[in-house]
Amino acid sequence: MRRLRRYLPASAGIAIGLIALLLVVFMPSPNSSGSGQAPLAADQTLSFPIAQDLADLDPALISNPADVDLLRNLFSGLYRFDAKLREVPDLAVGQPVLSADGLIYTFHLRQDARFSNGDPITASDFVYSWHRAAAKQGDYAGLFGVIAGYSDFVSGKVAQMSGLRTLDDYTLEVTLVKRAAYFQTETGLWPFWLVDKKVIASAGDAVWFNKAETLVGSGPFRLTARTPGQSMDFAPVAGWYGGKTGSLTRVHVEVMADTAAQVAQYESGVFSLIGFGRQPLAPAAATRYTSDPKLKDQLALVPAGTTFWIGFNLRSGPFASVDGGRAGRRAFS
Incomplete structure (x- = not known):
């Protein structure tokens, strides 16, 4: 066999x-004998x-779960999810320092991390990558919405989100507009993955991900060929x-x-x-x-996160009235 x-x-x-x-x-x-391990x-x-x-190879635009599963091996962010869907540090060192009011997150970064092409990774790469993803307004750009200055940034009123800055090369500070206990978990999702500013500037923002040599990330694998x-x-x-x-x-x-x-x-x-x-x-x-x-015994079930939602018909039927809609929401909440 x-x-x-x-x-x-x-x-x-x-x-x-x-x-x-x-x-x-x-x-x-x-089943092997001797060392107990089969020869390779x-x-x-x-x-x-x-x-x-793959529908999209740009982390700012990815929305297909299958694409996420594959590309998370080419890209990385502050945190990642292990085999049991627990969030663990990736480019971050340990847990963030949280201010007393719960609005300011200070992330300390690994100092040995590099992109797949050898470019060093610093806090400024997070500032660039997150701004770029927010500006692209992909399907999940709204995840940045809790960061101070997001609305003004995406509307073009300001050039940068006020809640995103570097304290030094390996310290990132993020200020939120409200307490959001879920924010750290969100930083492990694909819109928060890093991209290499130098490569994108050289290859072109709209095409850098189309070639193996310029599809540069910080994950454990790199693309070598694609048809x-x-x-x-x-x-x-x-x-x-x-x-x-x-x-x-x-x-x-x-x-x-x-x-x-x-x-x-x-x-x-x-x-x-x-x-x-x-x-x-x-x-x-x-x-x-x-x-x-x-x-x-050739089958293996592995946990995967998913979300389902229910919508109510508010134009006709039992939920069309104010009382009916309220009763429905209470029944499912």
């Missing part, structure tokens, strides 16, 4: 983090399909500030909309795993893998 452990050793903690899936299909680890395959390539190509609509290749960033990324030398991703074909290629050994980006299995395959004891 083909075994994923030959492609992805347990020591590759960062590489495992790459597979942030709602449902993953994988091969069980082998000569080709340390992790390969898997995605149902559709839009077909495939992407990634490699570990040498000397990444977060430590080693295990034994992987390459990650190959193919765009394949046919989920039945994905399963067939997984079972023939072409793909190391399927199900990336919260993509469900084809119904027939899901039934087979969940019901067959010999196949069931």
